[in-house]
Amino acid sequence: MTQQAAADSSLSSVISARDLDLTFQTNDGPVQALSSVNLEVGKGDFVSFIGPSGCGKTTFLRVMADLEHPTGGSVTINGVSPENARKARAYGYVFQAAGLYPWRTIGGNIRLPLEIMGYSKTEQSERVARVLELVELAGFEKKYPWQLSGGMQQRASIARALAFDADILLMDEPFGALDEIVRDHLNEQLLALWARTQKTICFVTHSIPEAVYLSTRIVVMSPRPGRIADVIESPLPRERPLDIRDTPEFLEVAHRVREGLRAGHAYD
Amino acid sequence: MRSVLPVLTVVAVILGLWYAASVWLNAQWALDMAARQDRELGGIALVLDTWSQDKPKLPAPHQVAAELWKTTIGQNITSKRSLVYHGWVTLSATLAGFGLGTVLGISLAVGIVYNRVMDMSVMPWVIASQTIPILAIAPMIIVVLNAMGISGLLPKAMISMYLSFFPVVVGMVKGLRSPSRMQLDQMRTWSATRPQEFLRLRLPASMPYLFASMKIAMAASLVGAIVGELPTGAVAGLGARLLAGSYYGQTIQIWSALFMAAIVAAGMVGLIGLIQRVTLKRMGMT
Numbered sequence: 001m002t003q004q005a006a007a008d009s010s011l012s013s014v015i016s017a018r019d020l021d022l023t024f025q026t027n028d029g030p031v032q033a034l035s036s037v038n039l040e041v042g043k044g045d046f047v048s049f050i051g052p053s054g055c056g057k058t059t060f061l062r063v064m065a066d067l068e069h070p071t072g073g074s075v076t077i078n079g080v081s082p083e084n085a086r087k088a089r090a091y092g093y094v095f096q097a098a099g100l101y102p103w104r105t106i107g108g109n110i111r112l113p114l115e116i117m118g119y120s121k122t123e124q125s126e127r128v129a130r131v132l133e134l135v136e137l138a139g140f141e142k143k144y145p146w147q148l149s150g151g152m153q154q155r156a157s158i159a160r161a162l163a164f165d166a167d168i169l170l171m172d173e174p175f176g177a178l179d180e181i182v183r184d185h186l187n188e189q190l191l192a193l194w195a196r197t198q199k200t201i202c203f204v205t206h207s208i209p210e211a212v213y214l215s216t217r218i219v220v221m222s223p224r225p226g227r228i229a230d231v232i233e234s235p236l237p238r239e240r241p242l243d244i245r246d247t248p249e250f251l252e253v254a255h256r257v258r259e260g261l262r263a264g265h266a267y268d
Numbered sequence: 269m270r271s272v273l274p275v276l277t278v279v280a281v282i283l284g285l286w287y288a289a290s291v292w293l294n295a296q297w298a299l300d301m302a303a304r305q306d307r308e309l310g311g312i313a314l315v316l317d318t319w320s321q322d323k324p325k326l327p328a329p330h331q332v333a334a335e336l337w338k339t340t341i342g343q344n345i346t347s348k349r350s351l352v353y354h355g356w357v358t359l360s361a362t363l364a365g366f367g368l369g370t371v372l373g374i375s376l377a378v379g380i381v382y383n384r385v386m387d388m389s390v391m392p393w394v395i396a397s398q399t400i401p402i403l404a405i406a407p408m409i410i411v412v413l414n415a416m417g418i419s420g421l422l423p424k425a426m427i428s429m430y431l432s433f434f435p436v437v438v439g440m441v442k443g444l445r446s447p448s449r450m451q452l453d454q455m456r457t458w459s460a461t462r463p464q465e466f467l468r469l470r471l472p473a474s475m476p477y478l479f480a481s482m483k484i485a486m487a488a489s490l491v492g493a494i495v496g497e498l499p500t501g502a503v504a505g506l507g508a509r510l511l512a513g514s515y516y517g518q519t520i521q522i523w524s525a526l527f528m529a530a531i532v533a534a535g536m537v538g539l540i541g542l543i544q545r546v547t548l549k550r551m552g553m554t
Contacts, residue, residue, distance in 0.1 A: 066457075084554070089459070091457070093454070093457040096450070101469070102551075103553050104552075112468065116458050116461075116464050117459075164475055
């Protein structure tokens with residue numbers, strides 16, 4: 001890729017990583033968490049990152065969010081550095097646990113980033129009502145987190161990440177702690193939400209079916225050093241009912257992901 | 269009712285042991301007196317005598333209760349004989365010291381959590397400060413402040429503060445650090461400023477720790493105020509009552525002052541517990 005071509009593609013893509021390296025200095029010596037990672041994420045993409053523990057998928061997401069700093073290469077978010085993107089409120093980040101404050105109501109929790117960002121009181125209320133609607137939690141604004149189930153809490157935390165209109169949603173195994181049935185339901189809702197809001201979503205997961213069901217692209221990663229083993233473009237349509245998971249196309253993609261993961265392991 | 273019975277049982281056992289102990293400790297004196305007066309003393313008469321001496325080694329519970337009644341309900345509360353008056357003298361110094369100690373403790377904790385230099389340097393001094401026996405430095409504080417023309421409530425409050433800031437520092441450092449890595453990262457993704465992070469995350473998260481620390485601080489504060497009253501020469505306060513009682517062998521007065529101190533401490537700690545319950549309930553954290 002020539003310099004000019006590289007610049008062009010980073011203009012058209014929302015997230016662009018080039019030769020990304022990240023080495024942690026630990027007591028046991030340096031650990032290479034990411035090695036020569038290259039990736040372009042286009043606007044409106046739903047990209048899943050899948051791989052075994054230690055493959056750097058969460059670290060990669062944290063680099064995009066300016067929570068970790070690469071030791072080599074570069075990342076741009078909307079054409080600017082992660083730090084500037086964070087300050088420009090370019091992304092919402094959903095963590096593994098809902099992380100709602102027990103001393104705030106659901107509404108108060110969603111209001112939290114809005115207060116920090118200095119939205120007016122009336123706008124805060126409007127936005128809280130709107131995102132609660134979006135995650136189907138209307139009517140729960142005055143409830144405290146402990147009054148909600150785990151799945152509802154995680155939906156509230158997604159609502160919180162959506163509240164300030166970031167175009168990018170970074171999700172780090174948001175449904176990892178939930179049971180299969182709740183997870184299916186939330187996956188379905190997430191797809192509906194994505195279709196409605198046109199967000200660009202980066203989604204870290206351990207689950208092959210989840211990755212295949214949700215994504216337009218699946219990034220298969222492998223450990224030691226953390227790197228991208230394969231990038232699979234999903235041939236599945238954007239409209240996906242839950243039973244698409246029984247179609248041959250779905251199983252074909254899942255098979256490719258599994259192959260990619262196995263190849264990554266064999267390299268070890 | 270089910271919860272009252274065990275409590276009453278424990279109280280009854282303590283009273284029983286107490287009465288038995290006062291028979292055991294006071295019997296020698298009663299027998300000596302009887303021998304000097306060539307009287308025979310034994311059985312019920314001996315037991316009753318040990319429970320009604322003027323200056324017993326260990327006064328019986330009813331003697332302490334009678335003294336408490338006489339010096340609280342039976343006295344005008346402005347009288348120097350009133351335990352309510354002395355209790356208030358001590359309590360006012362306790363509350364002043366507790367307030368100062370809590371403010372100092374929270375300030376140091378904030379410094380330790382937010383400033384690396386303070387984190388590395390302050391804690392050892394805080395711990396060292398508590399290894400010095402308070403009885404050793406209390407007179408010095410009183411004397412030095414007196415030389416500077418400060419007397420009355422403030423020197424006692426300083427000693428209370430000295431004892432009460434410690435649990436608050438320890439508890440609040442722990443409390444302000446209680447938010448998880450994830451919660452702090454989350455604040456960072458919103459580009460929250462340090463004051464925002466403090467007010468919206470660290471401070472509310474530390475509330476349960478603060479109340480637990482304040483209960484210990486309150487008890488320590490009362491001890492500080494009483495200790496502070498000893499070197500002033502028994503002017504006023506529960507400490508003064510304890511000192512005067514021991515000068516004149518007034519054991520009943522000592523015990524009633526001790527009970528007054530315990531009642532004040534229990535009341536104050538109970539009050540903090542009540543504020544804790546109301547606050548945490550309103551915060552949805554119970």
